[in-house]
Amino acid sequence: MTHAASAAAHHTSLGLDSRKMAFWAFIGSECLLFTSLISTYLVYKGKSVVGPYPHEILNIPFTSVSTFDLLMSSLMMVLALAAVQRGDMRWGKIWLFSTALLGLVFLGGQVIEFTEFVHKGLTLQTNLFGCTFFVLTGTHGAHVTVGVLWLLTLWVRALQGKLTQANAMTVEITGLYWHFVDVVWIVIFTVVYLIQ
């Protein structure tokens, strides 16, 4: 199937790709999910009656590196899309794998951070900060995990020759998910880590 034929097969009456349209609606619903979690964090901010408190435990330099890592993964993702759209599958595979790898590095950082917090006495049950912090960042981490699995699946399909220029829309939709995860982290980094 050619690219044009593939695209035409999924068009809505508006002339837009139905998968992309559905995915934007899904992202809209995800906005509401994360807003509810961020709101809960903000409402209970500063209401913990026992420590550890945010200023005692949050490691800004470490999280800044994680933030940089996730921003760079978004760059890799758009470069992967650009490569697939122009039919350069060699670079498409490289950038897709790089995106997944940076996603894994971010997840590794989150595992280290959570482990350190637990060792310092902060768990889901410790106080309101622990409860809202772990639920918010844990939900984000779960989304990153799904994104990494999705990216690795695409990468394997590209290695098998099953992902071609005709599937550029699939890569674009994966990119939308990945960038959404990135923008959520941009908000979390500011609201949770920097505004203490």
Place this chain on the structure above:
Amino acid sequence: MNEHSQNEHSHPTADVYLRVAAVLVILTVLEVGVFYVPVFHPVLVPVLLVLSGAKFTLVVMFYMHLKADSRVFTFLFGAPLLLAAVVMVALLFLLLGALTLRGAAGAG
């Protein structure tokens, strides 16, 4: 030319993606810098919110292609985002206001 092909052709080039990434890194460095410089502490929250908002907008406009894509996608993303923002502000007013009033009543 249909809308689909128009959208594809209007996607930014790799050069634009790299420039956006450079701006995102600079904004992140500024965010962390502002956090550590005591002079900025009185205006820390608004400055951080503006920097964060700029990063959010850049990613959505250029990496998620909303700047060039159909307005329908902007609506599908923007409408729930607006609703979410309104709900968040309402919740903060409602619950933080209630907690503050309860605290004031307790103190009085």
